[in-house]
Amino acid sequence: MKVVVVGDKDTAIGFSLAGVNEVYTPENDRETKKTIEKLFMESDVGVILMSERLAEDIRGYLDQKKDTMKEVYPVIVELPDKEGPIEDKEDPLKGKIKKAVGIDITSQDR
Numbered sequence: 001m002k003v004v005v006v007g008d009k010d011t012a013i014g015f016s017l018a019g020v021n022e023v024y025t026p027e028n029d030r031e032t033k034k035t036i037e038k039l040f041m042e043s044d045v046g047v048i049l050m051s052e053r054l055a056e057d058i059r060g061y062l063d064q065k066k067d068t069m070k071e072v073y074p075v076i077v078e079l080p081d082k083e084g085p086i087e088d089k090e091d092p093l094k095g096k097i098k099k100a101v102g103i104d105i106t107s108q109d110r
Contacts, residue, residue, distance in 0.1 A: 001046025001073065006035055010082050011051055020049075029057050040065065045074045052078045 005015040005023040012023040026032040032054050039045050055062060055078045062076065 002044055003047045003049060004039055004045055004074075005049045006032065006039070007049070007051035007054060007079070008081055011079070015049065026054070032058050033061050036062070036065065039074060040069075048074050048076045050076055050078050051081045053081055053083070 002022065003020055005012055005020050006026065007015075007023070009025050012025045016023055024035045026035050036048070036058070039048055055076070066076075
């Protein structure tokens with residue numbers, strides 16, 4: 001399975017230098033949705049590393065896509081861009097882990 005990056009130009013350059021061969025830098029929401037749709041159709045894509053800001057711009061589309069998926073892959077991992085993480089944003093992986101395990105493993109109240 002391959003890892004693919006969808007993000008701004010700086011993120012794409014960074015991951016290209018780190019050895020990721022397939023990077024996309026969509027210019028607008030329409031292009032971002034089209035790119036994600038294409039990647040979901042490719043059977044060898046396992047992980048999509050995506051800029052948080054791009055993901056936020058198409059949040060409704062991503063949520064709908066995830067709800068209709070029958071397969072586990074590809075997994076979308078949202079990463080902060082050069083401007084840093086989006087404040088007060090719920091961590092999507094935290095909810096998935098809690099659902100799978102049954103408890104919040106990141107809680108400080110142990």
